[in-house]
Amino acid sequence: MKVGSSSLTTASGGLDADRVDALVDVLAKSRSGGEREVVLVSSGAIAAGLAPLGLRRRPKDLARQQAAASVGQGLLVARYTASFARYGVRVGQVLLTTDDTSRRAHHRNASRTLDKLLAMGALPVVNENDTVATDEIRFGDNDRLAALVAHLVRADLLVLLSDVDGLYDGDPAAPGTARIAEVAGPADIEHVKIGSAGKAGVGTGGMVTKVEAARIAAAAGIPVVLTSASQAADALAGRDTGTYFHPTGRRSADRLLWLQHASAPRGALTLDDGAVRAVVEGRKSLLPAGIAAVEGEFIAGDPVELRDTAGRAVARGLVNFDAKELPRLFGRSTRELARELGPAYEREVVHRDDLVVLHP
Numbered sequence: 001m002k003v004g005s006s007s008l009t010t011a012s013g014g015l016d017a018d019r020v021d022a023l024v025d026v027l028a029k030s031r032s033g034g035e036r037e038v039v040l041v042s043s044g045a046i047a048a049g050l051a052p053l054g055l056r057r058r059p060k061d062l063a064r065q066q067a068a069a070s071v072g073q074g075l076l077v078a079r080y081t082a083s084f085a086r087y088g089v090r091v092g093q094v095l096l097t098t099d100d101t102s103r104r105a106h107h108r109n110a111s112r113t114l115d116k117l118l119a120m121g122a123l124p125v126v127n128e129n130d131t132v133a134t135d136e137i138r139f140g141d142n143d144r145l146a147a148l149v150a151h152l153v154r155a156d157l158l159v160l161l162s163d164v165d166g167l168y169d170g171d172p173a174a175p176g177t178a179r180i181a182e183v184a185g186p187a188d189i190e191h192v193k194i195g196s197a198g199k200a201g202v203g204t205g206g207m208v209t210k211v212e213a214a215r216i217a218a219a220a221g222i223p224v225v226l227t228s229a230s231q232a233a234d235a236l237a238g239r240d241t242g243t244y245f246h247p248t249g250r251r252s253a254d255r256l257l258w259l260q261h262a263s264a265p266r267g268a269l270t271l272d273d274g275a276v277r278a279v280v281e282g283r284k285s286l287l288p289a290g291i292a293a294v295e296g297e298f299i300a301g302d303p304v305e306l307r308d309t310a311g312r313a314v315a316r317g318l319v320n321f322d323a324k325e326l327p328r329l330f331g332r333s334t335r336e337l338a339r340e341l342g343p344a345y346e347r348e349v350v351h352r353d354d355l356v357v358l359h360p
Contacts, residue, residue, distance in 0.1 A: 001027065001038065001039075001040055001041070001146075001158075001159040001160075001161065001232065001236075002040075002041040002042075002043075002142055002143060002145075002146035002158070002159070002160050002161060002213075003023060003040070003041075003042050003043065003044075003161045003229060004043045004044075004142070004143075004161065004162070004163075005043040005044045005046070005047040006047075006163055007019060007023070007161055007162075007163070007229040008020055008023070008042070008043070008044040008047070008048075008076075009044055009047040009048060014047075014048060014050070014051035014052075015044065015048045015075060015076065015079050017079065017083075019229070020079050020080065020083055021083050022229075023229060023232065024080065024083040024084055024086075024087075026232045026233045026236065027040060027084075027123070027232075028084060028086075028087035028089055029233075030233075030236045031089075031123070032087070037118045037153075038123055039114065039118070039123070039124045039126060039149060039150075039153055039155070040080075040123060040124070040125050040126065041126045041127070041142055041145055041146040041149055042076065042080070042125055042126070042127055042142075043127065043142045044072070044076050044127075045068075045069045045072040045073040045076050045127055046058060046065055046068045046069045046072055047068075047072065048071075048072030048073075048075045048076050048079075049067070049068035049069060049070070049071035049072025049073075049075070050068055050072070052071050052072075052075070053067065053068055053071055055068060073093075073095070073127065076127075077091065077093045077125060080125050084123060089122075089123055090120075090121065090122040090123065091122065091123055091124075091125055092117040092122040092123070092124050092125065093124075093125055093127075094110070094113060094114060094117070094124050094125065094126045094127075095126075095127055095128070095129035096110060096126065096127075096128060096129060096145065096149075097128065097129050107258060110152065111152055111153075114126075114149075114152065114153050115153070118153070126145070126146075126149055127142065128142060128145055141209040141213075143160060143209040143210045143212070143213035144209060144212065144213050144216065144261060146158060146160065146213055147213040147214070147216040147217040147220075147222075147224075147261075148216070148257060148258055148261060150217050150220075150222050151217065151220045151222060151251070151257050152258075154251075155222055156222075156223075157222070157223055157224075157225065157236075158213075158214075158217045158222050158223070158224045158225070159224075159225050159226075159227070159232065159235045159236065160210045160213060160214065160224060160225070160226045160227075161227065161228065161229045161232055162207065162210055162226060162227065162228055162229075163228065164207075164228055165179065165227050165228040165230075165231055165241065165242055166179045166180065166181075166226055166227055166228075166241070166242035166243040167179070167180045167183070167189065167192065167194075167207065167210075167211065167226055167242075167243040168180065168192075169191075169192055170192075170193065179242075179243065180192070180243050181240070181243065181244065182243070182244045182245075182246065183214070183218075183243060183244070183245045183246065184246050184248075185246070185248050186215060186248075189211065194206075194207045194208050194211055210226055211226075214226060214245040215245075216257070216261055217245070218245045218246065218247050218248045218249070219248050219249040220249060220250075220251055220257055221247045221249055221250050221251040222247060222251075223244065223245065223246060223247050224244070224245040225241070225242050225243070225244055225245075226242050226243045226245070227241045227242025227243070228242070256356045259303060259316055259317070259318070259354070259356050260316060260356045260358070263303035263316065264303065265296075265303050265304050265305040265316060266296055266297070266298035266302040266303060266304060267294065267295055267296025267297065267298040267302070267304045267305070267319075267323055268294070268295040268296060268304060268305040268306070268307055268313075269286070269291050269293070269294055269295075269304055269305070269306050269307065269319070269326075269349070269350075270291070270292045270293040270294075270295070270307050270308075270309065270311075271286065271290050271291060271292065271306055271307065271308060271309075271314075272290050272291075272292050272309065273308070273309065274290060275287070275289075275290025275291065276290075276308045276309075276314055278290065279306060279314065279315050279355065279357065280314050280315065280357050283352060283357070284352060285348035285349075285350060285351050285352040285355070286306065286317065286348060286349045286350040286355065287333075287334060287348055287349065288326075288329035288330065288331070288332050288333075288334065288337060288349055289331055289332060289333055289334075291326065291329070291330050291331070291349060292309065292330065292331075293330075294323055294326045294327060296323060297323050298319060298322070298323045299322045299323075300319060300320055300321055300322055301318060301319070301320075302318065302319055303316060303317070303318055303319075304316070304317060304318075304319045304350070306350070306355075313358055314357065314358055315355055315356060315357045315358055316355070316356055316358060317350035317351075317354050317355035317356065318350065318351075318354040318355075319349060319350055320347060320348060320349055320350065320351065321349060326349070329345070329349070334346045334347065334348075
C-alpha cells in the first residue's frame with residue numbers, strides 16, 4: 001500500500017496523528033490473521049519536517065527539501081512505530097534511492113532486506129531516501145517507487161491511496177463526471193484528462209503519477225486498486241471501491257523493471273544499425289564493435305542509454321567501462337582488444353542480463 005503526504009499531514013505541514021492511526025488501524029487488522037503480509041510505501045518525511053523548521057510550504061530547492069526530510073523522516077517513523085505498537089506490530093524502516101535498485105548488488109540487498117523483514121513478522125515502511133538523494137538518483141515520486149517495490153516483493157496487489165476515491169473521466173469536482181470502475185488497459189483511459197499535484201502543496205505526485213504507477217505495476221502482472229485513504233479497508237477486503245487496474249503483462253526479472261523505470265541514464269552510446277538489430281531484435285549483448293559514439297561522463301556500472309543513429313533511445317543498460325575508455329574500443333572486436341589491451345577488455349560493453357529494450 002502506498003500513502004501520500006496529503007493523507008498523513010495537515011495542510012500547513014506536520015503529521016496528523018489521527019490520520020496516521022486510522023491508516024495503521026486498517027493495515028494492522030488486515031494482517032492480523034497472519035495470512036497476509038503488508039509493505040507500506042509512505043511519503044510524508046518532507047511534509048512532516050516543514051512545521052518544525054518553520055517552512056510554510058514544500059521548498060523547491062533540493063537542499064532545503066533534504067533538510068526537511070532529515071527532520072521529518074525520524075518523526076514519521078516514530079509516529080508509525082508508536083501507532084503500530086498498539087497492535088504489537090514491529091516496524092522496519094527502508095530508505096531507497098534509484099541506485100539501490102538498478103545496480104545488481106544494491107538491488108539484491110534491498111530485496112533481501114525486505115524479504116527478511118517480512119519473514120520476521122515486521123512491517124516494512126519504505127520511503128525514498130530524500131535526505132541524501134540527488135536529482136540524478138531520485139525516483140521523484142513514491143507512486144512509481146510503490147509500483148517497483150510491489151514487483152520487488154512479488155506482491156499480489158498494489159493499493160494506491162489518493163485524495164479522491166478513484167480515477168474519474170474528468171474533474172471529480174465538476175458535475176456530470178463519473179468514477180471509472182475498471183481499467184483493462186491503457187486504451188481505456190486515453191481520453192481521460194488527468195490532473196497533477198493537489199492544492200496542499202505538500203506532495204509531488206497527483207493523479208498523473210498514480211496512473212503511471214498503476215501502468216507499471218499492471219504491465220508487471222500486478223493488479224492495482226486506486227482509491228482514497230478513507231476507503232483503504234474496502235480495497236484490502238476486495239470490495240468494490242476506487243478504480244481497479246487489471247494486469248496487462250507478465251512478471252519479468254525484478255532488476256530490469258527497475259532499470260527501465262527507476263534509473264536515470266548518466267550518458268549515452270550511439271549504436272550502428274547492426275548493433276541496434278542485435279540488441280533490440282536479437283536480445284544480444286552490446287559489443288564494442290557496434291558502438292559509433294559516446295556521450296556524457298559515466299563510470300563502469302552506471303546506467304546508460306543506447307541510441308540508434310537517429311538519436312532514438314532503443315534500450316537502457318549498465319555499462320562495463322568508463323566513458324573515457326570507450327572511444328579507443330569503437331568498432332573493434334573483443335578478441336582484438338584482448339590481444340592488444342589484455343583479457344579485461346574481452347567482454348561486453350553492456351551485457352544482455354543488464355539491458356532492457358525500450359522500443360521493440
